[in-house]
Amino acid sequence: MSRSARSLVALFTLGWALLLAAADMNYDLRPVRVAADTWVLTGLNEDFSFKNGGNIVNTGFIVTPAGVLVIDSGPSRAYGEQLRRAIARITDKPVVMVLNTHHHPDHFLGNQAFAPDTLAALPETIHGIHSEGGGFNENMYRLAGDWMAGTEVLAPTKPLTPGPLELGGHTLELIALKGHTGADLAIFDRSTGVLFAGDLVFHDRAPTTPHANIPAWQASLDQLDTLGFKVLVPGHGPVSLDAGPIRQTRAWLTWLDKALRQAAEDGLDMTEALALDLPAEFRRLAVVEAEYRRSVGQLFPAYELKALSHSGRPAQ
Amino acid sequence: MIKPHALAAASLMLACSLALAAPKGDAQNDPLGSHNWSYMRKDLFPATARVIFDERVKVSAPLTAENPMNVPVSVDAAALPGVTEVLVFADLNPIARIVRFGPTGAHPGLGFRIKLQQSSPVRAAARTADGTWHVGGTWVNTTGGGCTLPSAGSASPEWQKRLGEVSSRVWERKEGGERIRLRIIHPEDTGLAAGIPAFYIQALDVADAQGKALMHIEGFEPLSENPVFTVDIPAARASTGYQVSGRDNNGNAISATIEK
Ligand SMILES: [Zn+2]
Numbered sequence: 001m002s003r004s005a006r007s008l009v010a011l012f013t014l015g016w017a018l019l020l021a022a023a024d025m026n027y028d029l030r031p032v033r034v035a036a037d038t039w040v041l042t043g044l045n046e047d048f049s050f051k052n053g054g055n056i057v058n059t060g061f062i063v064t065p066a067g068v069l070v071i072d073s074g075p076s077r078a079y080g081e082q083l084r085r086a087i088a089r090i091t092d093k094p095v096v097m098v099l100n101t102h103h104h105p106d107h108f109l110g111n112q113a114f115a116p117d118t119l120a121a122l123p124e125t126i127h128g129i130h131s132e133g134g135g136f137n138e139n140m141y142r143l144a145g146d147w148m149a150g151t152e153v154l155a156p157t158k159p160l161t162p163g164p165l166e167l168g169g170h171t172l173e174l175i176a177l178k179g180h181t182g183a184d185l186a187i188f189d190r191s192t193g194v195l196f197a198g199d200l201v202f203h204d205r206a207p208t209t210p211h212a213n214i215p216a217w218q219a220s221l222d223q224l225d226t227l228g229f230k231v232l233v234p235g236h237g238p239v240s241l242d243a244g245p246i247r248q249t250r251a252w253l254t255w256l257d258k259a260l261r262q263a264a265e266d267g268l269d270m271t272e273a274l275a276l277d278l279p280a281e282f283r284r285l286a287v288v289e290a291e292y293r294r295s296v297g298q299l300f301p302a303y304e305l306k307a308l309s310h311s312g313r314p315a316q
Numbered sequence: 317m318i319k320p321h322a323l324a325a326a327s328l329m330l331a332c333s334l335a336l337a338a339p340k341g342d343a344q345n346d347p348l349g350s351h352n353w354s355y356m357r358k359d360l361f362p363a364t365a366r367v368i369f370d371e372r373v374k375v376s377a378p379l380t381a382e383n384p385m386n387v388p389v390s391v392d393a394a395a396l397p398g399v400t401e402v403l404v405f406a407d408l409n410p411i412a413r414i415v416r417f418g419p420t421g422a423h424p425g426l427g428f429r430i431k432l433q434q435s436s437p438v439r440a441a442a443r444t445a446d447g448t449w450h451v452g453g454t455w456v457n458t459t460g461g462g463c464t465l466p467s468a469g470s471a472s473p474e475w476q477k478r479l480g481e482v483s484s485r486v487w488e489r490k491e492g493g494e495r496i497r498l499r500i501i502h503p504e505d506t507g508l509a510a511g512i513p514a515f516y517i518q519a520l521d522v523a524d525a526q527g528k529a530l531m532h533i534e535g536f537e538p539l540s541e542n543p544v545f546t547v548d549i550p551a552a553r554a555s556t557g558y559q560v561s562g563r564d565n566n567g568n569a570i571s572a573t574i575e576k
Contacts, residue, residue: 142459267487267495269427269546270388271376294382301386304544308483308499 025078025147027055029086034231034239035192037063037170039090041083045205045237045286048075048106053147054140055079057106060196060233061087062189064168067096070118071187071196071233073110075140077151080110097167099174100156101198101235102181103128104208105136111154119156122176124183129155160185177224179217180207180235186224193230200224203237203245206282206291207252209298214257221250237286252282256295264303273300345369348437348453352407359412360405360441366448372396373442373452375404384432384462386540389414392425393442396450399424401443406456406538408436410463410508413536421553422522422531423493427546431462431506431538466512467541469503482560482572492551496522496558496574499544506537520562520570522547524555533562 031039040060048054054075062069068087073080087095100108100121108129111119121129133153141148162176162185175186180199187196199208200220225246232240234249263273274296282288346353347369361367372395381387393399401418404426410433417426424442432438439453469475484498500517507514520533531547549555558574 139459267485267497267546269390269497270429270544271378271390271427274378274388275376290380293378293380297378297382297386297388301544304497305483305499308485308497308544 025053025149027053027074027079027082029079029082031061031086031090032239034060034233035189035194038189038192038194038231039063039087040233040239041086042238043106043236047287047290048140048143050143050145050147052144053078054106054109054144056236058233058235058237058239059083059110061095062167062170062172062192062194063087063091063093064170065093066168067094069167069170069172070095070098070114072101072107072198072235073098073114075106075109075144076148077110077112078147078149080113083110084113098156099160099185099187100125100129101185101187101196102183103132103136104181104199104210105133105140107198107235108133108155109137109140109148109151109153111156112150112152116154116157119154120158120160121156122162122183122185123159125181125185126155126157126159128181128183129153175223177220179213179215179220180209181211182213184220186220188227188229193228194233195224195227195229195231196233197224197235197246199235200249201232201234201245202249202252203234203240204248204284205237205286206288207249208291209256209295212253212295212299214253214299217253218250221246221253248285252285255279255282256292256299260296260300260303261306264300264307267307270296270300270304346437348439348455350407350437353437356405356407356412356439360403361449367441368448368450370396370442370450370452373402373440373450375438375440375452375454377438377454377456379455379457381432381456381458384458385465387430387432387438387456387458387462388427389430389438390425390427390546391440392423393440393450393452394424396424396442396444398445399442400445402426403441403443404439405441406430406432406436406438409433409538411506411537414438414538415536416534418532420529420531421524421549423548423550425548426531426533427497427544429540429544431504431540432456432458433461433463434458463506463538464508466509467503467505469501469541470505470509470512470515475501475503480564480568480570482570482574484560484572484574486558486574486576489548494549494551494554496547496549497544498547498560498572498574499542500570501542502564504537504539504541504543508537515564515566517543517562517564517570520545520560523559523561524553525557525559526555527559530558 059072165172171190173188374392376390435457478501481501505515517535522531562570
């Protein structure tokens with residue numbers, strides 16, 4: 001190789017390194033205090049992207065004299081590490097427990113940043129992370145790129161038993177629900193009135209439905225509604241002081257269920273179901289068009305199957 | 317800042333636009349800007365055939381398909397007179413041909429679902445009585461992998477008992493005529509997943525109660541598992557009932573009466 005070619009290569013290598021260094025992958029996490037000892041990091045109401053690095057999710061933590069309880073670890077190893085540093089800026093208490101509310105990637109891919117023996121989730125969530133986590137992680141690399149560097153699936157080993165949990169003077173209730181996925185954990189802090197609802201509740205953003213069971217989800221929302229919380233932390237979207245986000249999530253699911261059933265019963269092809277107009281009341285929800293399209297893909301075939309055998313006389 | 321990915325994408329786009337300038341012939345201005353079009357033209361149509369891009373052939377599919385195993389597509393060529401057959405294909409699929417159908421009384425359109433290996437144009441070429449192929453299409457973006465994954469059916473002994481089972485229903489249409497929707501239990505394996513041979517429906521015929529043909533469908537590997545079809549029947553050909561018959565590439569017969 002000639003000398004000038006070598007220096008050209010060196011120049012390219014340097015340029016490449018500078019490009020990579022400039023991308024410092026800073027999520028700029030700023031915990032907001034929502035109640036005594038209780039902090040929330042609110043994600044963007046967007047889809048996963050190279051720009052947001054997957055930071056579309058809410059995480060939170062409760063600081064107690066017995067240590068810190070973390071609720072969800074975020075979409076990547078980098079997010080988890082930055083979450084740990086954000087916690088350390090607020091308290092010098094150690095993280096003693098990290099709960100994954102369910103097995104979707106933005107809620108557990110930050111687990112690597114925490115001590116493995118602090119990680120805990122409902123048994124079915126742990127199972128889901130084992131069986132589907134690898135695929136989710138690969139998909140996140142596709143959707144968020146370099147932000148995912150070094151991220152690997154780390155499933156909790158500690159299965160949670162639902163029920164009361166005392167931690168440093170906080171009386172918590174671990175509530176096992178389902179509907180958004182097969183196992184959805186809600187955490188209610190009776191001492192402060194804060195409810196961490198996980199992805200059972202979306203706020204100003206259309207719900208995601210890749211593992212949804214709508215009737216079960218609606219029943220879970222009814223149960224959350226009876227808790228008498230003072231602060232509601234949804235899985236996605238702004239924190240609320242009332243049950244508005246529960247009503248919003250319920251209204252969307254009710255409409256979606258009805259619209260897709262009707263479409264299938266009317267004999268619509270899936271491309272026609274995709275083209276249905278969304279009611280005005282939902283158009284202000286973030287990413288509603290994209291989520292509706294995904295929901296049709298995920299849910300319509302089941303409604304269709306029911307409609308095709310509905311006449312009671314399957315051919316043959 | 318500019319990310320390395322963006323640079324790579326920009327140079328790729330440049331390469332594509334250079335390639336686009338190359339092909340000459342009756343249809344060089346591919347409205348979908350796919351550099352594979354010239355190969356499709358050569359592979360799928362006789363050299364002497366007239367092939368033109370024509371917006372009257374409508375292909376409806378989501379711009380972004382989340383599930384590459386089950387991408388819904390509807391084709392409608394009713395704006396053209398005298399359509400004799402329609403070939404549907406995806407330029408960038410490892411198996412480009414998806415389905416070919418010939419309406420012989422049914423509306424010249426079809427709804428179905430496909431497997432996509434990567435983002436690709438999905439096109440329908442409708443041949444009119446004068447022999448001209450009219451090509452319409454749309455881009456579908458997807459994360460991919462749809463063609464090289466095994467079907468769920470191939471791993472389960474359950475489907476064997478139900479292979480070829482048809483569920484169906486007939487609707488009256490507001491605009492007149494009727495709609496038939498049918499679903500057939502079949503794994504539709506492409507042969508591209510390791511160790512699983514190609515196994516798919518090759519022929520389906522929809523006929524009226526008297527056995528008069530309404531639509532012939534020739535299937536290829538990329539149709540989705542347990543395929544669902546939407547076939548519209550104009551009022552003039554509406555019947556007291558319908559029948560469907562066909563076979564897969566292993567010679568298994570499909571036969572069902574579609575009752576109202
Ligand atoms: Zn979720």
